Amino acid sequence: MSAADTTTPVKVPPPMSVPPPPTSPSPSAGRKRSSGATPWLLLAPCLLILALVLGYPLVRLVTLSFQKFGQSQLWGFLPAQWVGFDNFTAVLGDGEFWAVVVRTVVFAAGSVIFTMVAGMLIALLLQRVSGWVKTLVNIALVASWGMPIIVATTVFKWLFDADYGILNALLSKLPGVDMVGHNWFASGPQGLAVIMLLVVWGAVPFVVITLSAGLTQVPAELEEAARLDGAGAWGVFRYVTLPILKPIIVMLTTLSVIWDMGVFPQVFVMRGGHPEADFQLLTTYSYDRAFVVNDYAQGSAIALITVLLLLGVVAVYMRQMLKIGEVE
Amino acid sequence: MTIMDAVARTGSGSGRASRPRKSKAGWNLLGLLVFVTAGFPVYWMLNTAFKPAKDAIDPDPSLLPTGFTLDNFRRALDIADFWGPVGRSLIVSLSVVAIGIVVGTLAALAISRFAFRGRKVVIVGILAVQMIPLVAMIIPVFLLLNDLDQYDKLSGLVITYLTFILPFTVWTLRGFIVNIPKELEEAAMVDGCTRTGAFIRVVFPLLAPGMVATSVYAFIQAWNEYLYALMLLSQEHQTATVWLGNFTTKHGTEYAPMMAGSTMMAVPIVVLFLLVQRKMAAGLTAGAVKG
Numbered sequence: 001m002s003a004a005d006t007t008t009p010v011k012v013p014p015p016m017s018v019p020p021p022p023t024s025p026s027p028s029a030g031r032k033r034s035s036g037a038t039p040w041l042l043l044a045p046c047l048l049i050l051a052l053v054l055g056y057p058l059v060r061l062v063t064l065s066f067q068k069f070g071q072s073q074l075w076g077f078l079p080a081q082w083v084g085f086d087n088f089t090a091v092l093g094d095g096e097f098w099a100v101v102v103r104t105v106v107f108a109a110g111s112v113i114f115t116m117v118a119g120m121l122i123a124l125l126l127q128r129v130s131g132w133v134k135t136l137v138n139i140a141l142v143a144s145w146g147m148p149i150i151v152a153t154t155v156f157k158w159l160f161d162a163d164y165g166i167l168n169a170l171l172s173k174l175p176g177v178d179m180v181g182h183n184w185f186a187s188g189p190q191g192l193a194v195i196m197l198l199v200v201w202g203a204v205p206f207v208v209i210t211l212s213a214g215l216t217q218v219p220a221e222l223e224e225a226a227r228l229d230g231a232g233a234w235g236v237f238r239y240v241t242l243p244i245l246k247p248i249i250v251m252l253t254t255l256s257v258i259w260d261m262g263v264f265p266q267v268f269v270m271r272g273g274h275p276e277a278d279f280q281l282l283t284t285y286s287y288d289r290a291f292v293v294n295d296y297a298q299g300s301a302i303a304l305i306t307v308l309l310l311l312g313v314v315a316v317y318m319r320q321m322l323k324i325g326e327v328e
Numbered sequence: 329m330t331i332m333d334a335v336a337r338t339g340s341g342s343g344r345a346s347r348p349r350k351s352k353a354g355w356n357l358l359g360l361l362v363f364v365t366a367g368f369p370v371y372w373m374l375n376t377a378f379k380p381a382k383d384a385i386d387p388d389p390s391l392l393p394t395g396f397t398l399d400n401f402r403r404a405l406d407i408a409d410f411w412g413p414v415g416r417s418l419i420v421s422l423s424v425v426a427i428g429i430v431v432g433t434l435a436a437l438a439i440s441r442f443a444f445r446g447r448k449v450v451i452v453g454i455l456a457v458q459m460i461p462l463v464a465m466i467i468p469v470f471l472l473l474n475d476l477d478q479y480d481k482l483s484g485l486v487i488t489y490l491t492f493i494l495p496f497t498v499w500t501l502r503g504f505i506v507n508i509p510k511e512l513e514e515a516a517m518v519d520g521c522t523r524t525g526a527f528i529r530v531v532f533p534l535l536a537p538g539m540v541a542t543s544v545y546a547f548i549q550a551w552n553e554y555l556y557a558l559m560l561l562s563q564e565h566q567t568a569t570v571w572l573g574n575f576t577t578k579h580g581t582e583y584a585p586m587m588a589g590s591t592m593m594a595v596p597i598v599v600l601f602l603l604v605q606r607k608m609a610a611g612l613t614a615g616a617v618k619g
Contacts, residue, residue, distance in 0.1 A: 039442035043450065046435035046498060049427075053491045054457055057468035064468060074474070122362055129359035130352055137359055140367035146601030147370065148552040150569045151594045155373045158583050164385045166372055180387070201369065262461030265554045272576060283463040290467045291559070303464035314459040321455065 065301035071294045087301040096277070097285070097302070104282045107192055108260040114200045115256055116249070119207030124237075126212055138209075145205035153269045156198045160184045185271070188278025195266050203259065207252055214248045215241070247320060254317035261310055282306045373594070376587035377401070384584035400588035407585060408574040410592075416561075417568040420482055421550040424489040425543050432497030433539065437527070439498070440505040441513075458495045465491065466559055473560055480562045488556050493546050500545070504538030505531070541607040544600055551597060568593060 064080075065087050072078040091097050126134050144152070159167050162183040171179040185191040218241050226236045242249075264283040267275050275284045282302060290299025375393055376384050381403075383394045404410070438444075439451055469488050470479075478484030508531055516526040557567040572593060575586035 036444075039438040039444045039447070042434040042438035042442075045431045046494060047450075049431060049490055049494060050454075050457065053469075053472075053487055054460075054465075057465050057472055057491075058460070060468035060471060061465065064471075074471070125355060125358055125362065128352070128355040130356055133356045133359035133363070136363045137366070140363050140370070142602060142605055143370050143598055144366055146548075146598040146605070147594050148569065148597055150552065150554050150572055151373075151590045152369065154572055154586060154590050155369045157581075158376065158587060159369060159372060161581075161583065164387065164389070164583065166389055166391075169387070169389050201366070204366070258459055258461070262463055264461075264463045269554075269573070273573075283461065287463065287466065296467050296471070300467050303467060307460060307464050310459065310461070314456065317459070318452065318455060 061300050061304055064297050065304050067297050069295075069297040069300075074294075074296065083297075087297050088305075091298055091301050091305070100280050100282055100285045103188075103192070103278075103280070104261065107196060107263070107281060108257060111196050111199045111203070111260040111263075112253060112256045114196070115203045115207055115260075116253055118200065119204050119211055119252075122204065122208045123211035123215055126208070127215055141205035141208055144201060145209075147202070149202065149265055150269060152202055153198060153266050156194065156201075157270055160194050188276070191270070191279055192267075195263075195270055198266055198270075199260060199263055203256060207256070210248060210252060211245065214245050218244050247323070250320050251317065254313050254320070257313045258310060258317070261306065261313075282309075370594075373587050373590050376584055377591040378588075379584065381582075381584040384587075400584045401592070403582070403585040404575075404589040404592065407582070407589075408571060410571065410589075413566050413568045413571040416482060416565060417551055417557075420485050420489065420567065421547050423482075423486045424493050424550045425547050427486070427490060428493040428497040428546050429501075429539060429543050432494060432501050432542075433535075435498045436501035436505055440502045441510070454495050454498055458492070458499070462492060463555060466555060469556070470559060479560060480565060482561075482565070485556060485560055485567075488560060489550050489553060492553075493550060496549070497542055497546055500542045501535070501538065504535055504542070508534045537607070541604040544604045548597055548600055 066082060066084060067073075067080040068083045068086075069080050073080045122137070126137060129137070147155075159165055162168065162181055168179040168182050171177050184194050222240050222244075223236050226240045231239065262283060263281060264287070267279055267281060267284050268287075271279050275288075280288065283306065286299045286302035286306065288299075289302060290296045293299075377400055378396055378398075379394050379400075380397050381400060383389070435454075439447055439454075469491070473479045473484045473488065476484070478487065512530050512534075513526040516530045517523065521529060552569060554569045558570050561567065561570070572586070572589055575582050575589060
C-alpha cells in the first residue's frame with residue numbers, strides 16, 4: 001500500500017476488505033439456535049479484565065468522593081472516613097470551581113465549533129479543488145492527524161515560543177505589528193486560545209476525512225434538482241447537503257465534545273506540568289486537587305462531576321449509534 | 329457498523345457532479361492555503377530538527393532550510409537515556425496489544441455471532457465505557473495500583489492501558505466480524521466443519537487484515553499515552569512520551585534537540601498511522617478513542 005493511496009480515503013467510503021454485510025431483514029433469525037454458555041465463556045476474560053481495571057476504579061471514584069481521603073489515608077495511617085456530601089458542598093461552594101467550569105465549557109465549545117466549521121469548510125473545499133491539490137491537503141491532514149499529541153504539543157510550544165518562535169517572527173514582519181518577545185502564555189485566555197488552536201489542528205483531519213466520505217454520498221441528482229428549482233450554493237447546502245449529513249454531524253459533534261472536555265496533556269505539557277490558575281480546566285483542576293494538594297477525595301468529586309456533565313452528550317451519541325442500526 | 333455505513337445508507341447515488349472548470353484556480357489557491365496551514369507545524373518540526381542549533385535561535389529565522397546537520401539528533405540521544413524509554417514503551421505497547429487482540433477477538437465473536445440474553449447490555453456497556461475520559465479515572469487507578477503493589481511497574485501500566493485498549497479492540501473487531509457474511513461459516517458447517525473449525529478456516533483468514541489494522545492502531549494509542557505513563561511510573565522508568573519532557577530543564581529549553589526528539593517520536597508513528605489509516609477510518613468513529 002503506497003502512501004499516496006492511503007492519503008486519499010475520500011474516494012472509498014467503506015474501506016473494508018470483505019464483501020458488505022448482507023442486509024438481511026431479520027438479523028437475529030439465524031442466531032437463535034446458538035445460545036447457551038458459549039458466548040459468556042468467550043466474553044469472560046474481557047469482562048473480568050474490565051471489571052478489575054475499569055469497574056473497580058469507577059466504583060472507587062464514587063466512594064472516594066464521599067470520603068475524606070488525603071495523604072494519611074493513602075499511606076494507611078488513618079482509615080478513610082465517610083463524610084457524606086462534604087466534598088461536593090466544598091467543591092460546589094468554591095468560586096474557583098465555577099470559574100473552572102465556565103472556562104472548560106467555553107474552551108470545549110470553542111474547540112468543537114471551530115473544529116466542526118473548519119472541518120466542514122475544508123471538506124466542501126476538497127470537493128472543488130483539482131486532484132493534485134486534494135492529494136496534497138490529504139497528506140498534510142493525515143500527517144497532522146497521526147502526530148502523537150505530546151509531540152504536537154511540544155511543536156506548538158516551539159512555534160509560539162516568546163523569543164525564538166517562528167510565529168512572533170512572522171507576525172512582526174507585518175507592517176505595524178511588533179510581536180518580538182511576545183509571551184502568548186502570559187494570560188490565561190490568550191494561552192488557552194493557543195491550546196485551542198492546537199486541539200482544533202489535531203481534530204480537524206478526522207472531521208474532514210469523515211465528512212468528505214459523507215459528501216461523496218450526497219446524490220448529485222438531488223443537488224441538481226435543488227439548483228434547477230432556483231437554490232443558490234447556500235440553499236443547496238442548507239436544504240440538501242446538511243440534512244443528508246446530519247447523522248454524521250451529530251456523531252462527530254458529540255465525539256468532539258467528549259474529547260475536548262477531556263483535554264489534559266495539551267494544557268499540562270504546555271504549562272510545564274504546573275498549569276497556572278487561569279489555565280485550569282476541569283481535568284487539570286481535578287488532577288491538581290488530587291496530586292498537588294493531596295486531597296484525593298475532592299479530586300474524585302471533581303472528576304465525578306465532569307463525568308456527570310458529559311453523560312448528556314454521551315446519551316445523544318449512543319442514541320445516534322443505536323438509531324443508525326449499529327447495534328441491531 | 330460504522331459511520332461509513334451510515335454514510336453509505338444515507339444516499340443512493342454516487343456520481344459526483346462534474347463542475348465547470350472555470351473557477352478551479354481560486355479553489356485551488358484556497359486548498360493550497362489549507363495545505364500550508366495544516367502542514368506547517370510538521371514542516372517546522374522537521375526544519376528545526378535538521379538545522380544547526382544556532383540557526384534555531386536566530387531572532388529572524390529563515391523559513392527555508394538553512395543547512396543540514398544531525399547534531400540535534402546526537403544531542404537528543406545524549407540528553408537522557410533514549411533507548412531505555414523506547415524499550416519500555418515497546419514492551420508495554422506490545423503486551424497491551426497482544427492481550428487486547430486475543431481477549432478482544434473472543435469478546436467480539438461473542439457479541440457479533442451469538443444471540444444471548446444480556447447481549448445488548450454488554451454492547452451498550454462497552455460503547456459507554458469508552459466515553460469515560462481517562463483523566464477522570466487517574467485517581468482511583470493510581471490507588472488501585474498502589475494497593476496491588478503495581479505502582480512503578482510496567483505490568484501495572486499494561487493493566488491500566490487495557491482500560492482504553494480493550495473496549496477499542498472489542499468494538500473495532502466486532503465491526504470487522506459483522507462484515508464477514510455468516511453464510512460462509514454456515515456453508516462450512518454444512519460441509520462438516522465444527523463451529524470452531526469454521527471459525528479457524530473461514531472467518532479467521534478474512535478477519536486477519538482487520539486484526540492487523542486494529543493491532544497497529546491499538547499499538548499507536550498505547551505508545552502515545554502520556555498521563556498514565558507519567559503518573560504511574562517513576563522518573564527512572566519513564567516511557568518514550570514522557571522522555572520528551574527531558575528537554576526542558578530549569579535552565580531553559582533546548583528547542584532544536586527537542587524537535588529532533590519529536591521527529592524521532594513522530595516519524596515511526598505517522599508512518600504506521602499512514603499504513604492503517606484508511607482501513608481504520610471506518611472503525612474509528614465507532615471505536616471513538618483518541619487521546
